[in-house]
Amino acid sequence: MSFSEDNKFPGLSITHIAHIFNNMNAGIWEYNTVTGNAKWSAGFYHMLGYHPDEIACSYKSFFENLLYYHDKEVFLKAINRPGQTNVPPAHIRLLTRENGYQWFESTSYLYTVDNEPVIYGILKNINRYKLAEFRLDQKYFECSEMGRIAKIGSWEIDAATTKLKLTREIYNIYELQTPVELSVDEVISFFEPKYRPLITQAINDAVKYCKPFDQEVLLRTARNNVIWVRTKGVPVINDYGHCIAVRGVFQDIDVIKKRGLSMQSSINLLDDQNKRLQNFAYIVSHNLRSHAGNLKFMVNLFEETNEEDDQAEIFAHIKTISESFMATMGHLEEIVKIQSEISKGRKTVNFEAIFNNVLSALKADIKTTGATIHNDFSNCPQIDYIPAYLESIFQNFITNALKYKHAERPPVINCHTQKIDEHIYLLFEDNGIGIDLEKYGDQLFGLYKTFHQNQDAKGIGLFMTRNQVEALGGSIHVDSTVNVGTKFTIRLV
């Protein structure tokens, strides 16, 4: 904007210009650094609300009475290098007559009049803008604090250019030091591989079909930390219903998510334990009732018959029942012991040593069956485990393999350990009769579940083993083919 030609004011008298200045919402002052004389324009007085009689027009009066003491330094800095290019105007507070201190913008220039250096300056009331700026700063601060505390940032993708805008907090979540410009693909590349197609698809669907999304995914940060994040996007549409941008939030939900996941796994564990307890109660009730029922039955028969032979036979049965009763009680005690053994704590145990102990205990059975047993614990020779459990696990799997050997061949048992990541696995393979997992898979580890007509089958071994393994946080996986063999994969820790 210019109302001058060649930066001159042709046809305008000095009086006229002064008149214009006086009516502008700005004040002009002048200060002669040699004489110390000061001049203030009418606009200067008007802006501050004073009558010229009310206030002395002097540098001292301005500096001491009008200028807020905190802003003196800023003001001095600005007038000590007047006229220099690129000196930003100073923002200062001056005391007005009616409204207390208000914000002004001060610009100053140096020029020479009659060989004497004169500084003149222009003051503009910027109070409204300054307050708005403070409010904005406050809002921005609150907003970024909220994002920082909630670990939540926002992003926007322009649908046409696929240009991506990210707020500072997103870089913090990514653990990127500087907010470098990133493309959508680059941002996605930080997600763990299995989640990348999911997010790509979600963004495409948002752009193409205006479909919002809300996903919880794993992010590998610049510092190689893997954390759970939640990214939620909504399409922004134009009047024609087309997506012009996708706007969303991005939040670090690692703590909450991990808590949720661990809670879920606790629930699953409790659920399993609960089912096992129910099953256990069912079996105990069934078996105790079965023995008690038989005992009552036999006692009644004993009373009803007069035949001596019959009485002898019935009595023999009563003796058998009494033994079965004791055996069942023994099993119950063993099962209860599983829990109490845990309190004894883990020890570093050597697989080979325990395995050999078990082999020598089972020497007779191994010899009768003609079994060949191979072991290789070199991949992981030892483990922190409850020694009694490991012994029982070895014993049960070997006994199992011997008991369910194939009629046409002597048993061959392979046992080895494996360490994968932080987990230790124990593998047992046999060439026995196998088991139809489709039919019996869910019952395989049940108490007193027997599947073959085998006189030795009691249905307690695998039940005990599974309880011991699971009590220490492990799990058992079975693969089996009827007439070929069975493979147990036991994750010990």
Place this chain on the structure above:
Amino acid sequence: MSVAKVPVIVCVIDDDHIFTYGLKKLLEIKGFYTKTIDFGNGKDAIDYLTNPDYVNNLPDIILCDINMPVMDGWEFIQNFEEIKSQTGKKIALYVISSSADAVDIERAKNNPHITDYLLKPLDENYLTEIFKLLQHTKQAQSA
């Protein structure tokens, strides 16, 4: 005593040999004229029932336990339902078990093929009633 007395053929499916023994002895003591065939699991019983050689020796009553190895009671009953019509004979089916679990009892009550669920130890009076009725029917049929 009738001249042409016909035995009631009883089929016991139970892996508990003491129970099977007790049942036979009880029927003997109570003076029933029965012939008992027993099996240690469901599969052996199905094999028998489907074998044409035994078509004239099919049971009048089956007493079947639930918890058994190889083929348990429920599986036997399922198989039995399929072959029941082929046997051409009315066979009463009773479940006998030590399970006092409501789930098992309900399951038996809801199955129309099962006449009743008898909880072990057996109620001797109820058992006597069942056999009296069976013997009576059998006698009437052969007369």
